[in-house]
Amino acid sequence: MKKPGRSMPDTKPLGIFGGTFDPVHLGHLRLAEEAAELLGLPNVRWIPAGQPRHRKAPQEAAIHRLRMVQLALVGNPRFSVDASEVDSGEASYTVPTLERVRSERGLRAPLVLLLGADAYAGLPTWHRWQEIFSLAHVAIAHRPGYPVEPDALPPALVAEHRQRAGEAEESLKGLPAGKIFTFAMTPLAISATQLRQLLAAGRSPRYLLPQPVIDYIELHNLYRNPNGS
Ligand code: ATP
Numbered sequence: 001m002k003k004p005g006r007s008m009p010d011t012k013p014l015g016i017f018g019g020t021f022d023p024v025h026l027g028h029l030r031l032a033e034e035a036a037e038l039l040g041l042p043n044v045r046w047i048p049a050g051q052p053r054h055r056k057a058p059q060e061a062a063i064h065r066l067r068m069v070q071l072a073l074v075g076n077p078r079f080s081v082d083a084s085e086v087d088s089g090e091a092s093y094t095v096p097t098l099e100r101v102r103s104e105r106g107l108r109a110p111l112v113l114l115l116g117a118d119a120y121a122g123l124p125t126w127h128r129w130q131e132i133f134s135l136a137h138v139a140i141a142h143r144p145g146y147p148v149e150p151d152a153l154p155p156a157l158v159a160e161h162r163q164r165a166g167e168a169e170e171s172l173k174g175l176p177a178g179k180i181f182t183f184a185m186t187p188l189a190i191s192a193t194q195l196r197q198l199l200a201a202g203r204s205p206r207y208l209l210p211q212p213v214i215d216y217i218e219l220h221n222l223y224r225n226p227n228g229s
Contacts, residue, residue, distance in 0.1 A: 013110035013172050015044035016101060016136065018085075018094060019119075020192070021065050022058040023217065024072045025209040027116075027190040031141045034185040035114050036078050039139055039168050043078055044114070045101070049092040050085045059196055060222050062086040071212040095128040098135040110172050111136035117146035117182075124156035133164060133178050137171055140182045144189040148182050199223035 017032050032044045048069050050062045058065060066086045073079040084100070085092040094113070101111060113136040115123075120140045123129050132138065140148055150158050166179035190208050198205055200223055205214055217223060 011106070011108045011110075012042050013040070013112055014101070014105060015039070015041040015112045015114050015139075016047060016098070017044055017114040018047040018049060018092075018097065020058045021046075021048050021069050022060055022192050023065065023195060023209060023213060023223070024069045025190050025192060025195055025213075026207075027143075027188040029072060029210070030188055031114060031116060031185055032079060033076075035112075035139055035141065035183060038183045039112060039172065039181075041078075041112060043080060045080050045082050046073065047082045047084070047097060048086055050088055051091050059225070064216075064220060064222060068213045068216055071216055072210045074212065093127045095126075095131050095135065098132065102135050108176055110176050112172070113138050114141065115139070116141050117143040117148045120148065121146060121153055121157070124154050130160070133160065133180075136177050137168075137175070137179045137181070138164075139168065140180070141185045142182065142187065144187045196223050200225060 015032065015035055017028075017035075019028060021028065032046070035041060036044050046069055048062065048066050049058075051057065063086065066081070066083055070081050073081060085097060098111065098113065105111065113132065115138060117140055120138065123132070126132075142148065150161050153161055161180055164178060164180040166181055168179075168181040168183070171179035171181065195205055195208060198208075199217065205217070
C-alpha cells in the first residue's frame with residue numbers, strides 16, 4: 001500500500017527522444033507518435049540538444065530550436081519537452097542526460113531511447129556510448145536510405161546489436177534497460193538538412209513541418225543564410 005507522503009516510483013515506460021531539431025519536422029513527429037503507439041509508451045520526452053558534440057554545430061540557436069519543438073508539440077498530451085540540455089548551456093551528451101532521467105524515474109522504470117536508423121548507425125561515435133545500454137533500451141525507427149541489418153552496421157555496433165536484439169513488448173514488461181529493438185514507422189524521407197537548404201533557397205517548406213513552426217521561422221527570419229546548412 002502507498003505510504004502517506006511518499007510518492008511511488010513510476011514504472012511506466014518513458015520514451016526519450018533527443019535531437020538537434022534544426023528545425024523539428026514531420027519525420028520527427030511521426031517517429032515519436034508511432035513509437036508511442038507501437039511500443040505502448042504513455043509518454044515521450046523530447047530533449048533538444050544544447051550544443052551537440054558528436055556532430056557539427058546546429059545552424060540556429062538552441063533557444064530557437066527549443067521554441068520550435070515546443071510549438072510542434074502543442075496539443076499532444078503524450079509529448080513533453082525537457083529543456084535541461086538547452087538550459088545548461090554546455091555540451092550535450094546523451095549518457096549524462098539518461099543518468100539524470102534514470103535517477104528521477106527510479107531503477108525499475110523502462111526508459112526507451114528513440115533513434116532513427118542513421119543516428120543508431122552513428123552510435124559508436126558518441127561519448128560513453130556503451131553505457132547507454134545499462135541506462136535505457138534503444139528503439140530504432142526505420143528511415144529511408146539507412147538499413148538496420150547487422151551486416152550494414154559499423155563493426156563496433158554489431159556485437160551489441162546481436163547480443164541485445166529483443167522483442168519490444170517482452171522487454172518493456174520485464175526490463176528497465178538493455179535491449180535493442182526496431183520499429184517500422186511510416187517512411188518519410190524528410191530531413192532537417194533538406195529543410196535548411198529549401199529555406200535558404202527561399203522555397204516553400206509547407207507540409208514538411210507544422211505550420212506554427214513555419215510561422216516561427218518566418219517571424220524570426222531563420223535559415224536564411226545559404227552557407228548555414
Ligand atoms: P539533419 O538533417 O540535420 O541531420 P535530422 O533530420 O536527421 O537532421 P535530427 O535532429 O538530427 O534531425 O534527428 C533527431 C532524431 O530523429 C535522430 O534519431 C534521427 O535519426 C531521427 N530522424 C530524423 N528525421 C527522420 C526521418 N525522416 N525518419 C526517421 N527518423 C528520423
